[in-house]
Amino acid sequence: MYRYDEFDQDFVNARVAEFSDQVDRRLAGEITEEQFRPLRLMNGVYLQLHAYMLRIAVPYGTLHPRQLRMLAHIARKYDKGYGHFTTRQNIQFNWPALSDVPAILADLASVEMHAIQTSGNCIRNVTADHFAGAAADEVADPRPYAEILRQWSSVHPEFSYLPRKFKIAVTGAERDRAAIKTHDIGLHLKKNAAGELGFAVYVGGGQGRTPMIAKKIRDFLPENELLSYCTAILRVYNLYGRRDNKYKARIKILVHETGADEFARQVEAEWEALKDTELKLPEADIRAIEAYFAPPKLVARPEGDETVRLARLDSRSFGEWLDQNVVTHRHPDYAAVTISLKGIGEAPGDASDSQMEAVADLAEKYGFDEIRVTHEQNLVLPHVARADLRAVYDALVEIDLATANAGLITDIIACPGLDYCALANARSIPVAQEISRRFASLERQREIGELKLKISGCINACGHHHVGHIGILGVEKKGAELYQVTLGGSGDENTSVGEIIGRGFGPEEITDAIETVVETYLRIRTDHSEKFLDAYRRVGAAPFKEALYGSEAKAA
Amino acid sequence: MKILTANRLTDGEAVWFSTGQVWAETIDNAELAHDKADEERLEAIGKAAFLNNEVLDVELIDVQLVDGVIRPNRLREQIRASGPTNRNDLGKQARPAVPQAA
Ligand code: SF4
Numbered sequence: 001m002y003r004y005d006e007f008d009q010d011f012v013n014a015r016v017a018e019f020s021d022q023v024d025r026r027l028a029g030e031i032t033e034e035q036f037r038p039l040r041l042m043n044g045v046y047l048q049l050h051a052y053m054l055r056i057a058v059p060y061g062t063l064h065p066r067q068l069r070m071l072a073h074i075a076r077k078y079d080k081g082y083g084h085f086t087t088r089q090n091i092q093f094n095w096p097a098l099s100d101v102p103a104i105l106a107d108l109a110s111v112e113m114h115a116i117q118t119s120g121n122c123i124r125n126v127t128a129d130h131f132a133g134a135a136a137d138e139v140a141d142p143r144p145y146a147e148i149l150r151q152w153s154s155v156h157p158e159f160s161y162l163p164r165k166f167k168i169a170v171t172g173a174e175r176d177r178a179a180i181k182t183h184d185i186g187l188h189l190k191k192n193a194a195g196e197l198g199f200a201v202y203v204g205g206g207q208g209r210t211p212m213i214a215k216k217i218r219d220f221l222p223e224n225e226l227l228s229y230c231t232a233i234l235r236v237y238n239l240y241g242r243r244d245n246k247y248k249a250r251i252k253i254l255v256h257e258t259g260a261d262e263f264a265r266q267v268e269a270e271w272e273a274l275k276d277t278e279l280k281l282p283e284a285d286i287r288a289i290e291a292y293f294a295p296p297k298l299v300a301r302p303e304g305d306e307t308v309r310l311a312r313l314d315s316r317s318f319g320e321w322l323d324q325n326v327v328t329h330r331h332p333d334y335a336a337v338t339i340s341l342k343g344i345g346e347a348p349g350d351a352s353d354s355q356m357e358a359v360a361d362l363a364e365k366y367g368f369d370e371i372r373v374t375h376e377q378n379l380v381l382p383h384v385a386r387a388d389l390r391a392v393y394d395a396l397v398e399i400d401l402a403t404a405n406a407g408l409i410t411d412i413i414a415c416p417g418l419d420y421c422a423l424a425n426a427r428s429i430p431v432a433q434e435i436s437r438r439f440a441s442l443e444r445q446r447e448i449g450e451l452k453l454k455i456s457g458c459i460n461a462c463g464h465h466h467v468g469h470i471g472i473l474g475v476e477k478k479g480a481e482l483y484q485v486t487l488g489g490s491g492d493e494n495t496s497v498g499e500i501i502g503r504g505f506g507p508e509e510i511t512d513a514i515e516t517v518v519e520t521y522l523r524i525r526t527d528h529s530e531k532f533l534d535a536y537r538r539v540g541a542a543p544f545k546e547a548l549y550g551s552e553a554k555a556a
Numbered sequence: 557m558k559i560l561t562a563n564r565l566t567d568g569e570a571v572w573f574s575t576g577q578v579w580a581e582t583i584d585n586a587e588l589a590h591d592k593a594d595e596e597r598l599e600a601i602g603k604a605a606f607l608n609n610e611v612l613d614v615e616l617i618d619v620q621l622v623d624g625v626i627r628p629n630r631l632r633e634q635i636r637a638s639g640p641t642n643r644n645d646l647g648k649q650a651r652p653a654v655p656q657a658a
Contacts, residue, residue, distance in 0.1 A: 026565070026609070027565070027566060027609075029608070029609040032607075032609075033565075033606070033609075033612050047563055047568055047612065047613060048568075049570065049632070049635060049636045050568070050569075050570055050636065050639065050640070050646075050647050051563075051567065051568035051569060051570075052567070052568035080646055095646075097566060097567035097568065098565065098566055098567060098568065099566050099567065347642055347643070418631065418632060418635060419635060419640035419641055419642055419643075420640060422613075424632070427631075427641060427642075429640070429641075429642045430641055430642050430658075433642060479629065479630060479631075480631075481631065
């Protein structure tokens with residue numbers, strides 16, 4: 001994986017020193033909150049309901065065991081023994097004291113991590129397919145390009161004060177596991193007819209108050225023009241993006257108001273002056289970054305098939321976990337393992353210090369020193385020999401992380417919501433927990449099949465509810481929590497925004513409502529092979545409305 | 557009825573301005589504002605504490621007395637006073653004698 005060079009390390013160390021000094025001065029009362037707030041946000045420090053929160057970047061979701069171990073150490077020493085993995089492949093700590101933040105950042109810097117640009121109107125952590133480098137269906141690993149973007153966008157002077165925050169995602173496969181069409185820029189790495197690498201470029205996707213699906217503005221951008229073209233997009237945005245209204249400041253509004261064709265024309269015009277300049281990536285530089293992501297040397301382990309066959313006979317729960325949480329690897333003797341952070345009744349995305357350490361151990365012992373954080377708030381061991389799957393499973397059982405629910409209804413995305421977040425209107429975690437308990441039976445979950453349920457505690461949509469097959473949005477109505485249900489959203493290569501199904505439900509009603517939706521689906525699906533999303537797309541909202549609201553729906 | 561709340565600068569801990577002129581870590585003894593004049597006085601105290609770099613996110617919040625116990629009207633403030641509703645082992649409710657929000 002990528003290692004900091006001396007410039008990276010010097011820069012991060014200098015930033016730790018600078019911010020430590022700023023914290024000291026703030027605590028001494030030498031600078032005011034107005035002066036300090038933008039500085040702390042630039043370093044990932046927010047204030048929530050109970051305490052400060054520190055958001056740490058996990059670039060393109062890739063972690064080395066030594067880094068995960070450091071996160072465990074921070075959780076134990078400075079926080080309350082756990083961390084929360086987010087939909088931006090980051091991790092958040094919910095209880096750090098401001099006075100401890102400099103020490104935490106110094107610890108992070110020692111393992112090449114930081115919290116820079118995890119807040120503010122700048123280019124945020126670049127995300128990527130969590131199976132990158134392992135997936136059987138990718139044309140190439142997208143992470144070298146994410147790393148190039150990271151280096152380019154880190155404290156980029158021209159793009160440090162954009163109209164609003166800016167998010168980029170990269171995928172290297174047709175099957176989009178990085179939700180690129182919900183990003184400000186989505187990049188789909190592919191090959192042209194001549195076999196050369198390049199990108200289909202999507203712009204103007206986003207969630208929040210005004211969900212939009214990104215528009216394709218270029219079908220093939222040669223890989224070496226990645227930075228020149230992204231610079232052109234950012235320049236057009238920086239120039240014309242609305243700074244007068246926070247709710248209209250994202251690039252999605254600009255693309256929408258300008259029209260995708262005209263926006264593309266403006267970008268191309270800007271790009272004319274930028275391509276073939278020093279922003280063109282030299283071949284040697286691309287290949288040098290790529291070398292950092294060279295796949296591990298996967299030796300043949302043909303005994304895997306037999307080991308797995310026997311283990312399946314020996315343990316039914318192993319078999320269930322294998323079917324649900326283990327996916328094909330480009331090497332036939334290997335597999336990619338999803339470690340579900342969605343134990344039944346647990347807070348989605350939370351992991352304890354000892355769980356983090358145990359996962360780090362597993363990655364060292366069986367996983368070629370690699371861990372991924374997924375935007376679905378799970379962890380992944382991308383390269384595990386099939387022959388070692390049983391050992392990995394047994395170790396995960398020991399630490400309560402062997403829940404076999406990847407992609408099922410209890411694999412819920414939920415933002416922190418009103419239990420932590422200062423912006424929240426309603427709680428998310430307890431709703432997720434109750435739904436998870438209601439659908440605890442794995443047999444029932446498997447009968448239901450693939451179903452992505454996503455919950456946000458306010459319209460900022462950190463829980464991606466707009467693109468949930470079932471989405472739940474918490475709002476506040478007359479001082480009480482109310483949950484709006486959307487159906488038919490999707491965050492993959494066929495991205496769609498869910499539609500609000502009708503009036504919202506109170507905290508005591510929402511789980512029943514979700515069960516009604518699920519039962520309706522089971523009733524109307526053609527057969528077991530028709531997934532929830534496909535059934536919804538076939539029949540539309542009507543039967544669900546009828547089931548949820550009965551005669552009320554007909555009258556409306 | 558209103559009380560004055562904020563988060564402490566050094567560690568972000570939720571605090572309430574309480575009898576004895578202190579920012580307490582629990583809500584129980586928060587000073588109650590019964591009228592406009594009380595509110596203005598508390599507001600001035602909050603502003604001064606903010607300018608003095610003791611606290612931030614200062615706010616006057618609505619509360620009721622339930623059996624003589626202060627209870628914030630909004631769930632948000634109940635959660636601040638107790639801790640996350642999904643983890644009773646965290647926040648103030650984890651300390652002796654602070655009830656859970658929901
Ligand atoms: S969606 Fe709203 S409540 Fe949830 S984490 Fe984001 S800002 Fe907070």
